[in-house]
Amino acid sequence: MPELPEVETTVNQLKKKVLGRTFIDVWTDFPKTIKKPKTFEQFKKEIKGEKIQKLWRRGKNIIFDLSEQKVLLIHQKLTGHLLIGNWKLEIGNWKPLKTGPLQEKINTYIHLMFWLSGNLMLALSDLRKFAKVELWTKEGFKNLKGFKNLGPEPLTKDFTFGKFRGILKNKKGKIKQVLMNQEVIAGIGNIYSDEILWEAKVHPFKDVSKLKEDNLKKIYQALRKILKKAVKLGGESISDYRDIEGKKGGFDILRKVYRRRGEKCSRCGTIIKRIKLAGRSAHYCPRCQK
DNA sequence: AGTTGTGTTGAAGA
DNA sequence: ATCTTCAACACAAC
Numbered sequence: 001m002p003e004l005p006e007v008e009t010t011v012n013q014l015k016k017k018v019l020g021r022t023f024i025d026v027w028t029d030f031p032k033t034i035k036k037p038k039t040f041e042q043f044k045k046e047i048k049g050e051k052i053q054k055l056w057r058r059g060k061n062i063i064f065d066l067s068e069q070k071v072l073l074i075h076q077k078l079t080g081h082l083l084i085g086n087w088k089l090e091i092g093n094w095k096p097l098k099t100g101p102l103q104e105k106i107n108t109y110i111h112l113m114f115w116l117s118g119n120l121m122l123a124l125s126d127l128r129k130f131a132k133v134e135l136w137t138k139e140g141f142k143n144l145k146g147f148k149n150l151g152p153e154p155l156t157k158d159f160t161f162g163k164f165r166g167i168l169k170n171k172k173g174k175i176k177q178v179l180m181n182q183e184v185i186a187g188i189g190n191i192y193s194d195e196i197l198w199e200a201k202v203h204p205f206k207d208v209s210k211l212k213e214d215n216l217k218k219i220y221q222a223l224r225k226i227l228k229k230a231v232k233l234g235g236e237s238i239s240d241y242r243d244i245e246g247k248k249g250g251f252d253i254l255r256k257v258y259r260r261r262g263e264k265c266s267r268c269g270t271i272i273k274r275i276k277l278a279g280r281s282a283h284y285c286p287r288c289q290k
Numbered sequence: 291a292g293t294t295g296t297g298t299t300g301a302a303g304a
Numbered sequence: 305a306t307c308t309t310c311a312a313c314a315c316a317a318c
Contacts, residue, residue, distance in 0.1 A: 001297065032312085060298080077298050079314085128313045130298070146300080182299085190297060239296080279309075280297060
């Protein structure tokens with residue numbers, strides 16, 4: 001599912017395709033994806049004619065800065081991903097015109113389609129229909145709760161070890177949960193929190209207040225290393241994420257613990273375990289991670 | 291064939 | 305305030 005590296009990949013690729021283009025029209029068979037404005041008809045009316053001036057990522061959010069002081073926000077949630085291509089509508093289903101990755105099943109759950117100037121189509125494929133799309137005015141967007149409260153971006157230069165340590169200093173709770181909290185650090189989800197903690201040799205249930213300086217340093221280093229590497233490789237595609245051409249990301253070969261329950265730890269050979277943590281699963285090596 | 295696991299976010303409940 | 309639980313939804317695997 002799309003976390004920071006996957007969203008970053010999508011945004012980087014999308015920039016090359018859509019900057020400067022104008023929204024011509026939009027289609028949906030699931031209007032609930034559009035959370036703002038209230039009706040799809042209104043959304044359609046407002047987005048038509050809007051030009052894409054800037055495209056950027058914040059946490060797991062994709063943000064389109066548009067003309068006329070408007071902002072389009074897309075959160076892909078669990079199974080959403082954006083695709084560029086050409087399709088035709090056949091009995092309610094969008095069929096890709098060319099053979100290739102867009103024909104893969106996971107890329108065919110298209111519930112939202114944009115037409116852009118220059119004969120370009122932008123689709124949102126979303127198996128479980130959790131993705132959200134919102135059209136805001138710049139003013140409204142600025143005050144968005146849950147966006148304003150996002151923690152710092154972990155890959156920027158100023159996200160130093162000192163800053164990281166400072167952020168975790170007065171936090172309580174289990175380290176995995178804290179890493180996934182978007183208000184603490186933006187962009188880390190279930191997959192990368194598992195991978196980071198394996199790399200750092202820290203148990204996912206370890207209480208943040210009990211972490212020693214050395215543990216913190218290792219977590220910080222692992223976090224930077226793994227996220228950067230994942231961006232470079234175009235994200236992970238163990239299940240549903242695909243890039244804008246419908247292709248898989250290359251991080252899977254480096255995946256050490258996530259969804260590897262029952263397999264041997266690549267570092268020590270111990271069987272990888274999975275435990276429940278606040279309704280989600282944590283994967284870890286019971287020998288390496290203390 | 292019915293049940294469970296899948297994970298993000300926000301809302302509801304405690 | 306702060307915590308946990310659950311709902312949104314579809315499908316694969318058991």
